[in-house]
Amino acid sequence: MAFVLTIAGATNSGKTTLTKFIVSKAKEKGVKVISLSQDDYYFQKEMIKQVQSIEYENTLYWNYDEVEALDIQLLIKDVEEAKLQADLVIVEGNMLTEIASLMELSDKTIFATLSKDVCHQRRLKRDDYDPPDLIGYFEQIVWPQYLKIEELAKSVKDKIDFVSGDDINYEQLPSYATNIYNSLKLNVIRITDQKLDHDMHVNLVISPSCGAISTFIGTTRDTFKNKRVIDLEYECYTDMARKQLYNVCFETRKLYPSLHCIAISHRTNIVPITEASVVIATSSPHREHAIAGTSFAIDYLKETVPIWKKEKYADGSASWKQNCCQQKGT
Incomplete structure (x- = not known):
């Protein structure tokens, strides 16, 4: 069966870009690779839980930063099918280490950390969120959820490779992706x-x-x-x-x-x-x-x-x- 690489960690830590570089490297070597993104497995908006803002009385947040917002059953089904079709399967997303059934399928997991300030500044520059972040969403939902995920990941740190997203800039990602690819036992x-x-x-x-x-x-x-x-x-x-x-x-x-x-x-x-x-x-x-x-x-x-x-x-x-x-x- 295919090797499953999971790339998880903080939002805006470069997971998607890193995945693209690894996919490119694998294809260059002649390896059949399938990449799956957590973003493709969110339930429809009407199924996402709403949370009242603590600071802003008339504001409700759609909580896309909890694992319950994901169709986990479909994700696992697609990973298992991809394992039959490819040599390498890459799954990327910020909440993946919370999904026990995915961690059982994963042969290697990389977790990208970020400091709060860097994470927030990168997120503010994004204009592709749907729905867009409302004021206070990062402080009340995004960052506390990330800290919870990071704590869980560190509890099984012997199975996860941690990397600081603060220390890797875009120009370094191709080299880092090559190093990751070279570490995979395919x-x-x-x-x-x-x-x-x-x-x-x-x-x-x-x-x-x-x-x-x-x-x-x-x-x-x-x-x-x-x-x-x-x-x-x-x-x-x-x-x-x-x-x-x-x-x-x-x-x-x-x-x-x-x-x-x-x-x-x-x-x-x-x-x-x-x-x-x-x-x-x-x-x-x-x-x-x-x-x-x-x-x-x-x-x-x-x-x-x-x-x-x-x-x-x-x-x-x-x-x-x-x-x-x-x-x-x-």
Whole structure:
């Protein structure tokens, strides 16, 4: 399943802009990424609670800064669906750390803090709030709610990375986004009928923190037991095979936890002689785990992933086979 990155914290702390930079970096690397914004999950205005202003007698606030204003069920549904479609899912919004079900799905959470003065000044410059902030809304609703969220986040600080939004300006965001992206331990799975590209897999797993990349390429050979092979034809149930390929990544990481990124692609349909049917790439700070992890991954793939191949021979005959190690167990 896809890696889920949650970006939460103070309003106007740069979450949306940071998300855009990370999305751009992921796409540049060839990673399939889906971003979801908390702002798209507010209930209709008539369902939002109104709060009487303490200071201004004739003023009512629409309280969009409490988690009850969000359609959490729809948000979680969309995150779970996105995990099936992408390699990386990014969810951004100021109240996300209050949503326990989202935190359970999240692999990494970043929380951006802000000082009160900086937060207020940035919010005053915004002209895209609907409804716009009424006088006193920041002091009575926005800031107290942020302090509550920050306190909750700090209670589980071992699971959350904090960053000071006061210390990062717009010019620094691209560099900071790159650093965040490079920290993500992604599992990238592809099942395709197109020709596989070794260099693409290297690009998917390479990271500044890693001193080793190990790759395996399985190609079609031209003979089998003294019979000349014309080509191979692969078939699979894509959803089932994809699920099992993610399990290959999971089991590989259990044995070799220092692995950073894993990319596995398997080709379907016809694969001519010398062309690749499977490519695996892993990255790690040191070569031992990268080499061992790649070796384990191809062996475990052969044992568990339901993919069948048809060997077609020069004499006109053909033979359907499961992955070879599956056959040994039957």
